[in-house]
Amino acid sequence: MLRKSVYSLAAVLAGLSAALGGVAQAHAGTDTQHRCVTDAKLVPSCDVLWGAAAGGFTGKPRDEELKTWERLSGRTSTIFHTYHKGDDVFPTAAEKAMTGDPAHPRVLLTNWRVDWDSTWANVAAGRLDRRIDTFAARAKAYGKKFFLVLNHEPEDDVRPRAGSGMTAKDFRASFRHVIQRLRADGVTNAVSVVAYMGNEKWMAQSWWKDLYPGDDVVDWIGLDSYVSAERNYYHNGLFGDLVDRRAPGxxxxxxxxxxxxxxxxxxxxEWGVYHRVGQVVDKSAQFNSVLPALAQRPAIKAIVYFDTKKDAFGDRDISINSSARSLASFRKLAANPLFNVQVR
Known part of the structure; x- marks a missing residue:
């Protein structure tokens, strides 16, 4: 009876050893191979792309600010977010260097205000086609895939009066024209993004539904949204509240x-957690809520943090290191393997 028990125990241990060996081998495989990769539209096969725009409203070089932010956060940003308007040169030398660094692979996410010094209606009517064609030539020469946002947060620029040239329908027509013109010019490496504010105030407007350009010209749906860490302050909440705001009803x-x-x-x-400048509040609850919220919302395939010590109005601190505890929580988030996506 004892010998039988010993043999049975040995069999169990052998089976357990084999199972653990299999698990270890599987993990070794995922450690040496990139399990999650992007497709032709930069959509990851699994998990979530990680990115940032750093140094907002400072006037400092965005590339240097991002490198500083990467060291602070503990992770290289797969997405490097930049901003252009009108006839700005694209891509800049810095953008080429940042997205051509073999040691730190990054993909560009650039917002372009095609209508700068003009109107959406003029863009849609073809009056800025020379500007679009110049951009197209530069994009083709760049060669790498990149995300292209056209006039992010359009809600804030809508002028609903008929004939303003800046109605929601004008935005829709402008977006469609630019993407179709770029495609006609032979641009195949631009992945289009329409990026909303998603504020309940704007979503309640009758014209909000008219902004969407159409599935045939939109590759990704984007959102620029922020949340407050201060209780009883505007838009206080957790990460999920960024994407769940709604108009009444x-x-x-x-x-x-x-x-x-x-x-x-x-x-x-764009996303971020803020408190008023000089009113430091720990942002850990917000940063700790990111992973559970993403698990419940599988359509979210990329998150890009907007980091600045002061916003456009100078009264909100959106930085990840406004307190030591906030930074520690953010670094823990950044270290999660959910963001180990390879761009190809």
């Missing part, structure tokens, strides 16, 4: 995007 942004455009990946093209 309406549906949240994430639900709207996934119900109406289920084939489109969702990107937080």
């Amino acid at each position: 309406g549906e949240g942004f994430y639900d709207w995007a996934t119900r109406n455009h289920p084939a489109k990946p969702v990107m937080l093209a």
Whole structure:
């Protein structure tokens, strides 16, 4: 009886050893191979792309600010977010260097205000085609795939009066014209993103539904949204609240995007956690809520942090290191393997 028990125990241990060996081998495989990779539209096969725009409203070089931010956060940003308007040279030498660094692979996410010094209606009518064609030539010469946002946060620029040239329908027509013109010019490396503010104030407007350019010209649906760490302050909440804001009686942004455009990946093209300048509040609760919220919202395939010590109005601190505890929580988030996506 004892010998039988010994043999049975030995068999169990042998089986357990084999199982653990198999698990170890599987993990060794995922450690040496990139499990999650991007496709032709930069959509990851699994997990979530990680990115940032750093040094906002400082006037400092965005590339140097991002490198500093990467060291601070503990992770290289797969997405490097930059901003252009009108006839700005694209891509800049810095953008080429940042996205051509073999030691730190990055992909460009650039916002372009094609209508700068003009109107959406003029863009749609073809009056800025020379500007578009110049951009197209530069984009083709650049060669690498990149995300292209056209006039992010259009809600804030809408002038609903007929004939203003800046109605929601004018934006839609402008976006469509630019993407179609770029394609006609032979641009194949631009991945289009329409990036909303997603504020409940704007979502309640009758014209909000007219902004969407159409599934045929939109590759990703983006959102620029922020949340406050201060209790009883504007938009206090957790990460999920960034994408779930809704007009009274309406549906949240994430639900709207996934119900109406289920084939489109969702990107937080800008996100951040703020408190008032000089009113330091620990942001750990917000940073700790990111992973659970993403698990519940699988259509979100990219998140891009916007880091600045002062916003456009000078009164909100959106930095990850406004307190030591906030930074520690953010570094823990940044270290998560969910963001180990390889761009190809």
